[in-house]
Amino acid sequence: MDRVDNSLIALRRIIRATELYGRDLKQIAGITAVQFRALQIIGEKGYATAKEVSTRMRVSQATVTSLVDKLVRENMVTREKSETDRRQTDICITEQGRDTLENAPDPLQQRFVRKFAAMEDWEQTMLQAMLERVASMMDAEDLDASPVLDTGDIKH
Amino acid sequence: MDRVDNSLIALRRIIRATELYGRDLKQIAGITAVQFRALQIIGEKGYATAKEVSTRMRVSQATVTSLVDKLVRENMVTREKSETDRRQTDICITEQGRDTLENAPDPLQQRFVRKFAAMEDWEQTMLQAMLERVASMMDAEDLDASPVLDTGDIKH
DNA sequence: TCAGATACTTTGTCTATCGAAGGAAACAAT
DNA sequence: ATTGTTTCCTTCGATAGACAAAGTATCTGA
Secondary structure: OOHHHHHHHHHHHHHHHHHHHHHHHHHHHOOOHHHHHHHHHHHHHOEEEHHHHHHHHOOOHHHHHHHHHHHHHOOOEEEEEOOOOOOOEEEEEOHHHHHHHHHOOOHHHHHHHHHHHOOOHHHHHHHHHHHHHHHHHHOOOOOOOOOOOOOOOOOO | OOHHHHHHHHHHHHHHHHHHHHHHHHHHHOOOHHHHHHHHHHHHHOEEEHHHHHHHHOOOHHHHHHHHHHHHHOOOEEEEEOOOOOOOEEEEEOHHHHHHHHHOOOHHHHHHHHHHHOOOHHHHHHHHHHHHHHHHHHOOOOOOOOOOOOOOOOOO
16 A cells, blocks of 8 residues: 555655765766756757757747857857847757767766666566656656756767 | 667656656646745744755755745745754744645645556556665665655545 | 737746755854 | 764755747748
8 A cells, every 4th residue: 555655755766876876966067957958959960950959848938049159158159140030049069069969977877877787687677667667657748858867879 | 679769768757757747746736846845844843953954855954944044934934943952943834834734735746656556566566666665776875855856745 | 991800929926946155053073 | 071073954056958939031922
C-alpha cells in the first residue's frame, strides 16, 4: 500500500538530483541550465527562430528574447534577420557556442550513463520500458522532452 | 545502444512534467511550488526554524528569509522568537497555512497515483524497484527528498 | 489594398536564488 | 567574568528566469 509513496519519493529524489546539478553547472561552467537548453536547441541545426525555441522550451517569446539577449552578450549566438520572412530572427550559434555545447560538464548524466551501462542487458531494457511508462503517466500531452535534463546529449 | 538515450529522454519528460505542473499550481492555487515545499516542512511539526527549512530545502538562509517573508505576507505562517534559543526564530504555521496545505490541488501526483493504482500488482512492485534504483543512480549523497515533487503528500 | 495574424522586442513586475555584511545570542576557554 | 568564536537570522544588492501587456514590423488572405 505504500508502494505509491515510495515510488513518489524515488521520483522526488530523481528530480531533486537534476535540480542540484543545475546549480553546479552554473557555478562550474558559467552557463545556466536554461541557457544551455536554449543553446542546445539552437545548436541542433546551427540556428533557430525565437518562436521555435519558445515552443520547444514551452516558455513565452518574451522569455526567449531575454534568454537570447544573455546568450548574445556571452557571444554564444548571434541574431540575424531572416531572409525569407523578415519578421523572423534567426538565432545562430557561434563557434564559442558550439564549444560550450561540446565541453559542458555533465556529471549527472555521466553518473546515470555509467551505472546504466553496468546493468545487465535485460535490466536495461526493463528500466527503459519502466521510465517510458512513468513518463507517459506524468505528461499528458506529447511533450518535447529535450529542454529538460539540462545537460546535453550523451557522450558515449 | 540507444536504450540509454531513450531512458534519458523519458527522464526528461518526467522532470518536465513536474516543472510545468509547478507553473500551473502557481496560477491556480496562488502559491508557488517552492513556497508550498517550505510550508510543507513547517507544517510537519507545525513549526520549524529557518535553519531547518534551509537545510532541508538545500537553499541559503537568505532565501529562506525571503520565502518566509512571502508566507507571512500571505498569512500562511508567523514568526516567533524561540524561547529556548533566542537566536532562533520559530516559523509557525497558521490556520490558513494548514488550509492551503490540505486543499492545494495536486493534479500531477493524482495522475500518477491514478495510473499507478491501475497497474497490476507485480508491475507496481517492479516500478517501485526501478524508480528507487534510478534515484540511487542519480543522487550521490543521501538527499532529503521531501522538498521536491512540489505537491504534498498523497491523498489516497 | 488593407485588416488581421504573426514574429519579435520592450517594459515593467514577480519569484527564486545567492553572497556578503552585520546584529544578536550562545558557547567556550581562560 | 571577559573575550573570542560560532551560530542563527536578517538586510542589502545582484542576477536569472518567467510572464503579461503593449508596441513595431512584416506577412497574408480576401
